[in-house]
Amino acid sequence: MNPTRREFLRDVAAGSAAVGAGWALGPRAAAAMLPSAAVSRLQARVQGQLVLPGDAHYDQSKRVFYWNPKTQRQPAIIVQCGHEDDAIRAVEFAREYALEVAVRSGGHSHLAWGSSDGLVIDLSRLKQVVIDPARKIVRAQAGAFGGEVARAAGEYGLVPVLGQCPGVSAIGVTLGGGLGWLSGLFGACCDNLLSARLVTADAKTLDVNAQSAPDLFWGLRGAGANFGVTTSFEARLHVIGSVLGGDVHFAVRDARAVLRGFREIMQAAPDEFQATLNLTPGERGLFISLCHSGAENEADSLLKQIQSLAPTVREVVQRQPFAKLAEKAAATNPGKGPALAFRGIQTVYRDRITDEIIDILIDQLATAAPDVVMGLSHYMHGEVCRVPSEATAFPHRQEHSVHLRVAYNWSDPEETERRFAWGEEWLRQLRPKSDERLYANYQTYETEVGSPSLFGSNHARLLALKAKHDPTNFFHRNANIAARRG
Numbered sequence: 014m015n016p017t018r019r020e021f022l023r024d025v026a027a028g029s030a031a032v033g034a035g036w037a038l039g040p041r042a043a044a045a046m047l048p049s050a051a052v053s054r055l056q057a058r059v060q061g062q063l064v065l066p067g068d069a070h071y072d073q074s075k076r077v078f079y080w081n082p083k084t085q086r087q088p089a090i091i092v093q094c095g096h097e098d099d100a101i102r103a104v105e106f107a108r109e110y111a112l113e114v115a116v117r118s119g120g121h122s123h124l125a126w127g128s129s130d131g132l133v134i135d136l137s138r139l140k141q142v143v144i145d146p147a148r149k150i151v152r153a154q155a156g157a158f159g160g161e162v163a164r165a166a167g168e169y170g171l172v173p174v175l176g177q178c179p180g181v182s183a184i185g186v187t188l189g190g191g192l193g194w195l196s197g198l199f200g201a202c203c204d205n206l207l208s209a210r211l212v213t214a215d216a217k218t219l220d221v222n223a224q225s226a227p228d229l230f231w232g233l234r235g236a237g238a239n240f241g242v243t244t245s246f247e248a249r250l251h252v253i254g255s256v257l258g259g260d261v262h263f264a265v266r267d268a269r270a271v272l273r274g275f276r277e278i279m280q281a282a283p284d285e286f287q288a289t290l291n292l293t294p295g296e297r298g299l300f301i302s303l304c305h306s307g308a309e310n311e312a313d314s315l316l317k318q319i320q321s322l323a324p325t326v327r328e329v330v331q332r333q334p335f336a337k338l339a340e341k342a343a344a345t346n347p348g349k350g351p352a353l354a355f356r357g358i359q360t361v362y363r364d365r366i367t368d369e370i371i372d373i374l375i376d377q378l379a380t381a382a383p384d385v386v387m388g389l390s391h392y393m394h395g396e397v398c399r400v401p402s403e404a405t406a407f408p409h410r411q412e413h414s415v416h417l418r419v420a421y422n423w424s425d426p427e428e429t430e431r432r433f434a435w436g437e438e439w440l441r442q443l444r445p446k447s448d449e450r451l452y453a454n455y456q457t458y459e460t461e462v463g464s465p466s467l468f469g470s471n472h473a474r475l476l477a478l479k480a481k482h483d484p485t486n487f488f489h490r491n492a493n494i495a496a497r498r499g
């Protein structure tokens with residue numbers, strides 16, 4: 014039986030363990046206990062908007078990118094922040110009513126962590142981006158997407174190090190580590206973070222940088238969602254010339270030759286080069302998306318190597334400003350299929366592209382639905398691998414490792430089990446037998462040992478940091494730091 018509201022609040026007042034007990038009630042039960050006067054008080058204290066079940070925009074506001082019958086949530090309240098301080102009010106409110114919290118910036122989490130049955134702190138309307146061209150720094154609010162930051166920096170001839178999808182938030186990708194077109198040259202996104210303004214689990218604001226809070230600053234760079242709400246941040250910008258970027262398409266029947274050749278090219282890739290290989294039974298077929306940000310003769314030579322892997326069926330490659338490429342829809346987005354209602358994804362991290370992996374990908378293609386897009390992203394090389402694993406909380410920097418993924422979309426809820434069964438079989442075949450590592454930004458499953466797979470040699474230090482800054486695991490809708498299992 015649910016406790017009365019008086020008992021419930023007494024438990025909350027009794028401390029952190031009781032807050033946990035509030036969650037144990039089930040967020041829906043907690044939500045039903047929200048008094049309307051308290052909701053009105055919260056609305057009066059924030060500059061943004063509250064969205065509640067039944068409101069006109071509720072269904073649209075609760076959704077995130079990888080929304081499907083397994084990941085979907087029904088938030089009790091969504092705080093659409095209109096000011097950075099609204100996040101403080103939201104944390105206070107969630108604590109008072111023992112609501113589970115989800116923090117959302119771009120909504121691209123693979124496990125829909127940006128939604129919750131409790132309270133969602135939605136930062137996506139905080140869009141300010143300020144470029145300091147003299148210091149080559151961007152200061153941006155949490156709702157700024159990667160594409161938006163790239164466009165703003167591009168106006169000053171500068172580039173940020175951000176992910177390959179324009180709709181992923183610049184801060185979301187950075188807090189998990191962050192791999193992008195320019196990581197071979199300039200490291201992971203988190204290697205370029207300079208400071209973050211953080212709202213902590215006890216609703217305090219901290220300006221976190223290497224001088225003010227070195228430990229926390231270390232933890233933010235790879236395990237960042239665990240320690241609070243980053244409402245704005247500063248990051249380093251760089252100067253490069255134009256890039257050669259675009260897609261080279263091949264016939265699917267040439268997949269084996271193209272995959273093997275892709276591996277060879279990437280094994281010798283200069284820091285300035287990154288490429289992603291995508292494989293789909295649908296009309297997009299087999300294609301390599303590329304970005305070269307160095308000398309034109311080297312770019313031309315790499316393009317020729319790609320063109321020689323097999324007869325090309327289409328090429329859309331051009332010299333362009335980096336911002337133009339950065340604003341292009343990610344190749345990782347699921348392809349055309351039924352009217353888009355649900356999206357799902359599986360990812361796995363492998364230390365090499367082996368012949369076995371190539372064979373599995375080709376075999377899996379034979380049973381894939383037309384909307385499936387599978388691929389290899391973020392071939393690890395260059396500067397991102399030269400930064401020691403312990404320098405930031407983001408540990409997985411092994412040269413030649415690669416991220417494999419498969420994304421799909423469907424509209425009929427009846428299809429959900431079949432779609433997941435297919436994706437899980439894909440994953441089962443590709444999971445490594447030992448030394449399994451997970452990348453926080455691409456986590457789609459749990460391993461037997463839990464979060465040590467995410468944080469490797471940094472796990473013990475992160476556990477201590479989490480115990481200090483968020484002892485009740487208030488922020489847990491994320492690649493969560495937890496004790497080793499088993």
Ligand SMILES: Cc1cc2nc3c(=O)[nH]c(=O)nc-3n(C[C@H](O)[C@H](O)[C@H](O)COP(=O)(O)OP(=O)(O)OC[C@H]3O[C@@H](n4cnc5c(N)ncnc54)[C@H](O)[C@@H]3O)c2cc1C
Pocket residue numbers: 077078115116117118119120121122123125126127136155175176177178180181182184185186187188189190191192193237238239241242243244343345346454455490491492
């Ligand atoms: C199409 C696509 C392309 C991608 N491409 C890349 C890529 O090229 N490189 C790469 O490294 N990753 C990539 N990703 C993964 C992406 O970086 C992660 O999913 C990232 O966490 C998304 O951040 P978000 O703010 O958009 O998502 P959200 O779902 O809003 O947030 C994701 C996680 O970060 C937390 N979080 C978000 N904002 C904050 C904040 N302000 N303060 C504290 N915690 C916060 C959330 O609580 C959640 O746990 C891609 C994902 C997709 C779907």
